[in-house]
Amino acid sequence: MKRPLRVYAILYLAFLYAPIALLPLFAFNDGTVIAFPLRGFTWEWFRQLAEIPALHAAVLNSLTIALSSAALATCLGILAARAATRFAFPGKKGIMGLIMLPLVLPEIIVAVSLLVVLLQLGLSLGAWTVILGHVLICTPFSIAILNSAFQSLDLSLEEAAIDLGETRWSSFRLITLPLVMPGIISSLLISFTISLDEFIIAFFLTGTEPTLPVYLWGQLRFPQKIPVVMALGTILVVASVILLTIAEYFRRRGAARTGQADTGGFL
Amino acid sequence: MNEGRTKRRHGRSETAQGYLLVATPFAYALLLLAVPLGAIVMFSFWTQDYLTLDKTLTLKNYREAFSEPLYGELLIRSLLVSGAVTLATVLTAFPIAYFVSFYVPPERKSMWIFLITIPFWTSYLIRVFLWKVILGYNGVFNTTLLGLGIIDEPLTFILYNVNAVVITLAHAYAPFAILPIFVALEKIDRTLLEAGRDLGESYVMTFFRVTLPLAMPGVVAAVLIVFIPTIGDYVTPRLVGGPDGLMIANMIQTQFLKLNNAPMGAALAVLAMAMVGAVALVFLALTRRFLRGQ
Incomplete structure (x- = not known):
């Protein structure tokens, strides 16, 4: 069984990577039509990226939103994961279920329901409304990552610190926090990546200042702008691969630090 | 005391x-x-005429949703597409999860999982757009097949229809199916499989009588985590679906942002959720016997 399965696995990986592998081909292709055969090598599309002020504004907007969402979602994630792994309380299943719900809820449902409430309250849309939505969808991922970080923690370490005269808070700060720090960093990076890439919620809640994906969506309608989009996409892919590799490094280090078996994966 | x-x-x-x-x-x-979810349900019982919102409770939106054939068609199609995507994703994902869990050496498992998750984290919009490039008339797929002499003229049934939506979404949700199944397979006590074979079962029988039932919790989780969000996908039907591949999310967006009819959009959103919810519950009830003791 091993050989056919290995062949299948390699074909499947090819399927998974097909779109990403094409991206740089067209980003460096000296032709405006996105089809084979390729024409020649050019840096033109990358050069053009530097000259679009609307794109720069969108990137800046997205970075602000992603940084804020990552920070807020990770704070909420720490609180919820700590509560879920360390304490027993009535109604825990229901409470955690509601917090984790955005993981399976279609994003369009989250987007329209928030939109309806915000508009009814007469609030104007902007970066902050996108942040509200993104924190909601990033928190479950943050909790999933931090749960495994907190779960593998040896409770007796904290108890020992308390017995030795530390307060609850100082033992948390001195013992628990450093041990789960890799999980926190990993959660920040994953939340940042999710927010940076999220389209639907941003599309509904962004108001007049588009985020990067909303800007991209607008560009996809114009065939002559596609090569520039491919160039931008290449940069985005490289950036997310770097971020994810760092996140994975910290996740593994965290797993190693708390002596837990490494099963891999963020989910 | x-x-x-x-x-x-x-x-x-x-x-x-x-x-x-x-x-x-x-x-x-x-x-x-x-x-907000409560608000959406409430909204679906209101009506709106351009900018004036009428807050008297009425079933008008639901009646319209059931009488207007387009809405019904979109809802049914969305459900069928989600079902097809779920089936395709879970069936293709299982062998991968099985391979990584049973045949990859332990120290390389996390690398495989990492490799599988990377494409999922890269720009969703651009990934979907590239499927359009791959599946198009002059796309990568057709050019390759033509070049190899396998086909004489470009295949047209793979873009701007439901097939394209299914392929693209199966790609987008792959890790969501692989990871839960992988986690379930990892939990299986390998000695049980040895016992099965020692007692005279063949590899195939051991798989169906021991491995698969023990992996069911992962399969069920994979089905739900792919099926439920897929019904609300907006980008894929819009980019690769063509006119016959549009789904309910596209109509919800139109109602909210173009037609200024939020209550109708809300009613469609509630209906879509009720439908996936019902299907998910039936599915859970049918698979409950595999989940006992979990």
């Missing part, structure tokens, strides 16, 4: 501490998720 009292006091403070910690994230989810 003294011990009992400390224990109880300790227990109470445990509860209080748990609530204290979970209060903020819970309040956030309550205010920004539960309340």
